[in-house]
Amino acid sequence: MAYWLIKSEPFKYSWDQLVKDKKTVWDGVRNYAARLNLKAMKKGDLAFLP
Numbered sequence: 001m002a003y004w005l006i007k008s009e010p011f012k013y014s015w016d017q018l019v020k021d022k023k024t025v026w027d028g029v030r031n032y033a034a035r036l037n038l039k040a041m042k043k044g045d046l047a048f049l050p
Helices: 013-023 033-041
Strands: 003-005 045-048
Touching: none
Parallel strands: 003 045
Antiparallel strands: none
16 A cells, blocks of 8 residues: 555645545646656555645
8 A cells, every 4th residue: 555645726626526526537637757656546545635
């Protein structure tokens, strides 16, 4: 199991919206390193969204 620190711009997709949706797909990531990290995430990994 891996641990991830993730972020989102609140005006694009807020924590309240994530709670409402229960899950989401993150797309539109331009940063190559961030994109690789998102692809490396596996079901069951833990993430912290500050």
